[in-house]
Amino acid sequence: MKHPICVNSDCKICESSLCCTKINNFGVKRSGIEILKNVNLHIHCGDLTAVIGPNGAGKSTLLKAILGEISHTGELQFLDANNGTTKPSMGYVPQKLDLDSTSPTSVLDLFAAAHTNLPIWFTYPKKIRDRVRESLALTHGEHLINKRLGELSGGELQRVLLALALDPVPHLLLLDEPVSGIDQKGLELFYQTVSTLRKNYDLSIILVSHDLNLVAEYANRVAFVNNKTIECCGTPQEVFTNEKVIQTFGLDWSNRFQRVEKDRVANALLV
Amino acid sequence: MHFWYSLVDFLLPFDWMQYGFMKNALLGVLLVTPIFGLLGTMIVNNKMAFFSDSLGHSALTGIAIGVILGNAFPLLNIKPIWSMMFFSVLITIAILVVKEANTASTDTIIGVFSSSAVALGLVILTRNGGFNKYSGYLIGDFLSISPTDLLLLGMVFVLVILLWVLIFNKLLLASMNPSLARSRGIKVKQYEYLFAVMMAVIVTISIQWVGILIISSLLVIPAASSRNIAKNMRQYHIYSVLIALVSGLSGLILSYFWGTATGATIVLITSGFFALTFGLKLRLG
Ligand SMILES: Nc1ncnc2c1ncn2[C@@H]1O[C@H](COP(=O)(O)OP(=O)(O)OP(=O)(O)O)[C@@H](O)[C@H]1O
Numbered sequence: 286m287k288h289p290i291c292v293n294s295d296c297k298i299c300e301s302s303l304c305c306t307k308i309n310n311f312g313v314k315r316s317g318i319e320i321l322k323n324v325n326l327h328i329h330c331g332d333l334t335a336v337i338g339p340n341g342a343g344k345s346t347l348l349k350a351i352l353g354e355i356s357h358t359g360e361l362q363f364l365d366a367n368n369g370t371t372k373p374s375m376g377y378v379p380q381k382l383d384l385d386s387t388s389p390t391s392v393l394d395l396f397a398a399a400h401t402n403l404p405i406w407f408t409y410p411k412k413i414r415d416r417v418r419e420s421l422a423l424t425h426g427e428h429l430i431n432k433r434l435g436e437l438s439g440g441e442l443q444r445v446l447l448a449l450a451l452d453p454v455p456h457l458l459l460l461d462e463p464v465s466g467i468d469q470k471g472l473e474l475f476y477q478t479v480s481t482l483r484k485n486y487d488l489s490i491i492l493v494s495h496d497l498n499l500v501a502e503y504a505n506r507v508a509f510v511n512n513k514t515i516e517c518c519g520t521p522q523e524v525f526t527n528e529k530v531i532q533t534f535g536l537d538w539s540n541r542f543q544r545v546e547k548d549r550v551a552n553a554l555l556v
Numbered sequence: 557m558h559f560w561y562s563l564v565d566f567l568l569p570f571d572w573m574q575y576g577f578m579k580n581a582l583l584g585v586l587l588v589t590p591i592f593g594l595l596g597t598m599i600v601n602n603k604m605a606f607f608s609d610s611l612g613h614s615a616l617t618g619i620a621i622g623v624i625l626g627n628a629f630p631l632l633n634i635k636p637i638w639s640m641m642f643f644s645v646l647i648t649i650a651i652l653v654v655k656e657a658n659t660a661s662t663d664t665i666i667g668v669f670s671s672s673a674v675a676l677g678l679v680i681l682t683r684n685g686g687f688n689k690y691s692g693y694l695i696g697d698f699l700s701i702s703p704t705d706l707l708l709l710g711m712v713f714v715l716v717i718l719l720w721v722l723i724f725n726k727l728l729l730a731s732m733n734p735s736l737a738r739s740r741g742i743k744v745k746q747y748e749y750l751f752a753v754m755m756a757v758i759v760t761i762s763i764q765w766v767g768i769l770i771i772s773s774l775l776v777i778p779a780a781s782s783r784n785i786a787k788n789m790r791q792y793h794i795y796s797v798l799i800a801l802v803s804g805l806s807g808l809i810l811s812y813f814w815g816t817a818t819g820a821t822i823v824l825i826t827s828g829f830f831a832l833t834f835g836l837k838l839r840l841g
């Protein structure tokens with residue numbers, strides 16, 4: 286990772302072609318109802334920004350608007366290292382995939398359809414099987430390659446979707462509760478993978494999660510969505526001690542967080 | 557055409573194949589059923605069976621509009637197929653636009669459009685009690701395919717295969733999860749429209765041979781049968797096209813001997829395939 290802190294503009298040391306993602310005065314309406322308004326967020330490459338907030342706050346909506354699937358008002362800019370606009374490639378793991386469990390789509394089909402223009406009902410490219418195995422290996426899902434999507438378990442499907450989002454490595458990775466159904470071992474694997482990618486590729490990551498402990502440990506920035514907007518944004522330290530966040534998630538949790546934080550600092554000092 | 561005739565004479569030297577209309581119908585079946593098998597896979601994937609049904613119904617209104625236009629401008633000599641096609645495409649786009657507004661569930665919207673269209677068509681066509689003239693469209697007649705029809709069909713065949721090669725992967729992703737497709741740079745809406753319009757065109761062109769009443773079954777059943785046993789997309793397509801083709805050919809021949817409507821006979825055989833594959837699925841698990 287080349288920059289630990291977020292620089293505003295004209296940064297020349299970015300390794301990724303996407304340097305900053307700037308969201309200014311952003312708003313989303315659906316069916317005439319305002320879902321997000323006045324959202325401001327600035328994401329630098331190499332950042333892992335966690336988006337937290339209560340159910341129905343608009344976290345998934347924010348991701349979909351960034352993807353361009355639903356329209357929005359205000360500014361959404363992707364800037365490269367020279368402050369020019371760019372079109373980043375994105376990886377996305379949806380919160381849920383409404384799958385028809387009878388659909389005859391195999392994991393290999395899904396990857397091949399995403400990677401090639403050769404119609405998969407006709408033939409597969411020669412090398413695709415190896416490539417798919419390789420990318421599934423990232424999330425330890427090689428054995429799933431010939432299974433139908435409909436017969437995967439919730440966690441297995443998330444592994445597959447995550448592997449798909451990471452191949453090819455995107456500039457901007459949008460993860461909507463990607464690990465809600467993944468077991469403990471898979472969870473560690475996931476955070477390790479994401480951290481490595483972040484370091485190696487200067488990747489920008491936006492992660493929606495309800496697991497505040499993991500957010501506190503792995504994210505370097507946290508955005509708290511509530512009341513249709515981002516009410517507070519900053520380092521985990523700043524956000525988890527914020528008045529409004531404490532009100533939403535309860536004092537208990539915040540106290541525990543601060544205790545853990547203190548222990549960590551103390552431990553670090555001891556070492 | 558001559559080449560086709562002599563080829564059939566050489567390959568199928570049977571009594572019933574010596575008639576020109578049978579040779580035309582044979583070629584028609586060979587062109588139509590694979591297309592239906594192919595498109596059907598995506599129709600079943602997208603749960604669009606009801607949509608294809610309503611497309612068939614709206615053809616009635618297309619005919620009616622053609623009749624009105626024909627009366628109004630007798631010199632232009634508009635064939636019913638063009639007014640049908642125009643109306644099907646129109647109603648397809650209308651359904652998609654209203655669907656996007658997200659006010660009611662899709663099948664409700666389709667139901668509303670389809671019934672209104674049929675009602676309008678019936679009102680126009682039954683005026684002065686002249687509906688009998690058009691009842692042929694309800695059942696369809698494969699044996700009436702003419703060489704010009706076949707030419708049109710051939711062009712559509714090539715076009716559909718070409719499109720299916722070019723857009724299938726993207727269409728599949730878009731149908732699975734629009735956001736996911738979007739993240740990979742696929743313009744989801746464009747593909748959705750393209751596919752729906754393609755369906756409208758195919759249904760309209762084939763309706764005079766297959767018949768309004770059963771056209772959507774011919775689209776849906778081969779794919780649905782294939783789905784019972786397919787484990788991936790390739791098998792899904794292969795079985796679907798094969799089932800459509802085999803049903804088409806045997807249906808044509810049987811309908812000749814039984815003196816029944818060809819379209820309906822074909823559909824009946826596809827139903828047999830559905831029962832068969834369903835049995836296989838139950839046994840294989
Ligand atoms: N298609 C839609 N049309 C209208 N309103 C919608 C639509 N989708 C979501 N909403 C509304 O937008 C709000 C935000 O939804 P969103 O899915 O973004 O919440 P979320 O923060 O992701 O919640 P969760 O933590 O439960 O995943 C909700 O109040 C929801 O009712």
Ligand SMILES: [Mg+2]
Binds near residue numbers: 344346380
């Ligand atoms: Mg959500």
